Amino acid sequence: MTPVIPLADPLPQPAPPGLLWALLQLVFLLHLVAMNVVLGGSVLALHWRFSRRAEGAPQRAALLAFFAKALPVAVAAAVTLGVASLLFVQVLYGRLFFTSSILMAWFWLAIVPLVILAYSGAYLLAFRGEALGGRARGVAGLVALLFATVAFVQVSNATRALRPDTFLEAYRASGRGLTLNLADPSFWPRYLHVLLGAVAVAALGAALFGVLRRGQDPGLGAWAIRRGTTVFGVATAANVFVGMLFLLAQPKPVLIRLVGGDAWAMTLLALGILLGIAAAGLALLALGAKDAVRATWAQAGLLAATLVVMVLLRDQVRQLALRDAGFEHPAWVVTQWGPLAVFVVLLLGAVATIAWMARTLARGRC
Amino acid sequence: MNYPVWELPAPGLLIAAVAIFHVFISHFAVGGGLFLVVAERKARREGDEAFLGFVRALSRGFILLTLVLGALTGVGIWFTIALVQPQATSALVTTFVWAWAIEWAFFATEIAAAMVYYYGWDRLDPKTHLRVGWVYFASAWASLVVIAGILAFMLTSGNWVRTRSFADGFFNPTYLPMVALRTAVAVGLAGLYVLFAASFLKDADLKARVARWSATRWIAPAAILVPVTLLWYLSAAAGAGVAVAETLGAKTASPVVLLGAIFATVNAGHPIVRGAARVAVAGTVLLVVASLALVVLRARRYGRLEASLLMALGIVSMGGGEWVREGLRKPWVIDRHMFVNGVRVPPPPGAAAPAEDLFALDALGRRGVLSTSPWAAVPAAYRPGDPAFEALPAAERAALEAEAGREVFKLECAVCHTERAQLGIRRVVRGKSVAAILAVLDAAAKPVTADGRPASWSDPGVRVATWLGRRMPPFAGTAAEKRALAIHLARLGGDARAGLGAPAPAGRGAEAFEQHCSACHGPEAAWPITDRLRGRAAGDFYELIGRLPQVREEMPPFAGTEEERRALAQYLAGLAATVPADATPGADQPPPEEKP
Numbered sequence: 001m002t003p004v005i006p007l008a009d010p011l012p013q014p015a016p017p018g019l020l021w022a023l024l025q026l027v028f029l030l031h032l033v034a035m036n037v038v039l040g041g042s043v044l045a046l047h048w049r050f051s052r053r054a055e056g057a058p059q060r061a062a063l064l065a066f067f068a069k070a071l072p073v074a075v076a077a078a079v080t081l082g083v084a085s086l087l088f089v090q091v092l093y094g095r096l097f098f099t100s101s102i103l104m105a106w107f108w109l110a111i112v113p114l115v116i117l118a119y120s121g122a123y124l125l126a127f128r129g130e131a132l133g134g135r136a137r138g139v140a141g142l143v144a145l146l147f148a149t150v151a152f153v154q155v156s157n158a159t160r161a162l163r164p165d166t167f168l169e170a171y172r173a174s175g176r177g178l179t180l181n182l183a184d185p186s187f188w189p190r191y192l193h194v195l196l197g198a199v200a201v202a203a204l205g206a207a208l209f210g211v212l213r214r215g216q217d218p219g220l221g222a223w224a225i226r227r228g229t230t231v232f233g234v235a236t237a238a239n240v241f242v243g244m245l246f247l248l249a250q251p252k253p254v255l256i257r258l259v260g261g262d263a264w265a266m267t268l269l270a271l272g273i274l275l276g277i278a279a280a281g282l283a284l285l286a287l288g289a290k291d292a293v294r295a296t297w298a299q300a301g302l303l304a305a306t307l308v309v310m311v312l313l314r315d316q317v318r319q320l321a322l323r324d325a326g327f328e329h330p331a332w333v334v335t336q337w338g339p340l341a342v343f344v345v346l347l348l349g350a351v352a353t354i355a356w357m358a359r360t361l362a363r364g365r366c
Numbered sequence: 367m368n369y370p371v372w373e374l375p376a377p378g379l380l381i382a383a384v385a386i387f388h389v390f391i392s393h394f395a396v397g398g399g400l401f402l403v404v405a406e407r408k409a410r411r412e413g414d415e416a417f418l419g420f421v422r423a424l425s426r427g428f429i430l431l432t433l434v435l436g437a438l439t440g441v442g443i444w445f446t447i448a449l450v451q452p453q454a455t456s457a458l459v460t461t462f463v464w465a466w467a468i469e470w471a472f473f474a475t476e477i478a479a480a481m482v483y484y485y486g487w488d489r490l491d492p493k494t495h496l497r498v499g500w501v502y503f504a505s506a507w508a509s510l511v512v513i514a515g516i517l518a519f520m521l522t523s524g525n526w527v528r529t530r531s532f533a534d535g536f537f538n539p540t541y542l543p544m545v546a547l548r549t550a551v552a553v554g555l556a557g558l559y560v561l562f563a564a565s566f567l568k569d570a571d572l573k574a575r576v577a578r579w580s581a582t583r584w585i586a587p588a589a590i591l592v593p594v595t596l597l598w599y600l601s602a603a604a605g606a607g608v609a610v611a612e613t614l615g616a617k618t619a620s621p622v623v624l625l626g627a628i629f630a631t632v633n634a635g636h637p638i639v640r641g642a643a644r645v646a647v648a649g650t651v652l653l654v655v656a657s658l659a660l661v662v663l664r665a666r667r668y669g670r671l672e673a674s675l676l677m678a679l680g681i682v683s684m685g686g687g688e689w690v691r692e693g694l695r696k697p698w699v700i701d702r703h704m705f706v707n708g709v710r711v712p713p714p715p716g717a718a719a720p721a722e723d724l725f726a727l728d729a730l731g732r733r734g735v736l737s738t739s740p741w742a743a744v745p746a747a748y749r750p751g752d753p754a755f756e757a758l759p760a761a762e763r764a765a766l767e768a769e770a771g772r773e774v775f776k777l778e779c780a781v782c783h784t785e786r787a788q789l790g791i792r793r794v795v796r797g798k799s800v801a802a803i804l805a806v807l808d809a810a811a812k813p814v815t816a817d818g819r820p821a822s823w824s825d826p827g828v829r830v831a832t833w834l835g836r837r838m839p840p841f842a843g844t845a846a847e848k849r850a851l852a853i854h855l856a857r858l859g860g861d862a863r864a865g866l867g868a869p870a871p872a873g874r875g876a877e878a879f880e881q882h883c884s885a886c887h888g889p890e891a892a893w894p895i896t897d898r899l900r901g902r903a904a905g906d907f908y909e910l911i912g913r914l915p916q917v918r919e920e921m922p923p924f925a926g927t928e929e930e931r932r933a934l935a936q937y938l939a940g941l942a943a944t945v946p947a948d949a950t951p952g953a954d955q956p957p958p959e960e961k962p
Contacts, residue, residue: 009456009460012718014463102449103370109446330720338533357498364488
């Protein structure tokens, strides 16, 4: 069907699209890291909670205790950074984002109570984990399930927002806000890609935890590095394959540009695949490496580069899809330099204040 | 109508529920932050370990409340308004993206500080811990200061209408009063929350000390500051052209008159907003009195039940207040720029604007809502003005019009009205004719100047004269669409033959009554005319029709021709002759001195 995109407001845009775009990519990257720790961490923690292997049981318990304490902080970071992403998405792509959200309004709105429940569960595990005994597994299962459901809803919205050609048909079928985007060929590969990516990031987080703790507890450090690296390698390798499926599920015009029609998009795609393969390969090689610490940091470097490329590639897919749909940013821009300058100053102040508080807390006596 | 309409049973209630809950929590976050640091400093200075222990325990509940519920219900508001009012959300985000970005910087600091404050009880020295507490409070309050600018802008957009400047919009006439009012409310709510938290204490001495401190230093000052800042806010709003007096059913916006009007029994103003105002005022007074009484009489013994009831009363009062604020803003969602249904007014002459705004009143009047909105599902055969359409049998044509009218309703009215549930339209239009509904649609909202003279919607100082204070936006669309909507509504109201053009009331007088009076005085309307006719002749009616606003100030002046006035007077005299002599006059009948 013909793409239907609501008209832009008859108001000047508050900044050049390029600036808003750069801010969106930056805050989304940070949100992605925090979100991956939350989602992947809760899935990984659940797996370890149900593990019955005697080997490494004390280390597993120590790692689980760390995850339980870290999860609420990661959720706070994910929510805070998600709010910033939401703001810039609305300014740049609100016409698509609002429409896709309305089509699945009840599910979209459900994210709020779902995250509240999951967040409360995370605090319950952090504050009362030991007192919960066997019920902690149930709570951890619920937390992981809730976060996975939130990701499911988010992927549905994100994929729909790329397909304004389906808006009208979906709305005519029902305006009651109950239409998920499950029929989109890219939906399931993308969802799986998100889940595996989150597990990989959280697993590498566990390995880094091992690196930082190896001085105080060498046994725990070694175990966490080994387990984290193994899961990271397997999940990343699987994700390279799922990523291919996700690529093939793209609409044909987008796919053609990605594999050669558009130089920048093709470069990003090639880089993304190579980095993914390199990260998985390095993880598998690192299992037998003598200097596990250096290998873990190398993996972290590769992962960071992969995430940056993936964020840019994700954006390229959006640009390509929307270009085909006839979407353009409004040309009327009147940059609000004064408020922008105030924001930059306050942001720097906020970063400095947060850094001061975090450093003060880290240096404080335990 | 630029965006698809989410069909849900009570869109307004959904926004209200999420917003009120979030506003309640977020004000706790601000006031509570101040309470924590002030209380910690007091406890440390006085070496009061028990009190310090209470503050520490309080901080855990506090971060759970603010981080989990505060932050996420804030996201919830954003989600909700974007789903129900996407057009307004888009305009606000476009205009104030940097305000929101600034608010986000404070929000991020607030979240981090709340966590460091909680986790830092044993890890930071007291001085640093207090500093972090002050960072928390300062950033939470700064968030309020920024958001208040955007909220106040929606009510009073100031010079922004002319200039589209960030500063003109943000520093608008109700900005400072709103900051002051919300700060006072935050202080009071912090006291209330502490009273609630103290109800869990087993140590009766400590409970009494905490409760007394909370009542005297937090609740009592707020009890004075809230009314004072509220009056400042209302006065600033009225000064900026908000219909404070009209909406609350008062003659002027002076405090005493407003208070009297809110609790008066007369049928004036907007009934729902007046109800909300009653709840807010009475609830707040009761809350203050009950809190102070609890502390005086049962400071050592009060329990969770009493404290929970006070909290519930706090939510109800705050909900009433927020409802009034929303009600005062209507029919605008953004003052003098956009109505609640997303329709905009044309920009003032000379204001910078891109090409024609298709969703402005004038453009919609020319092009029509149904042909402008890409989401409208219009029957293919509905082509008003087309000879083929006009030649259709009356029943078929009216059915098509009713179908098109349903779509107009969805695009223009469904953001507030449902069919049967919240603000159910079926009840409102029961027994109404197409002519009566058209008359109401015509009278729904008119642009006027500050002194009530007719104006243009693009006048930057425009105000809205609404029908019976109902604060509705004007109809936007073509005459054919208006008729289609009227037919749809009349059919919803029970007139299955609406739109068929038969049987019209006999005579010019009956027609004039149908067109000009029946919306309010029809047989099934709120004030049936038969209750008001006894003992009057045609001359009396003719004279009364000429001065309707003097008879009842809610009544608009008669808008018909001289010929219609005479015919209507005759018609009413004829009806009067059929009223039994013992018929009881209605409550709203003109007082005896009004009788000629």
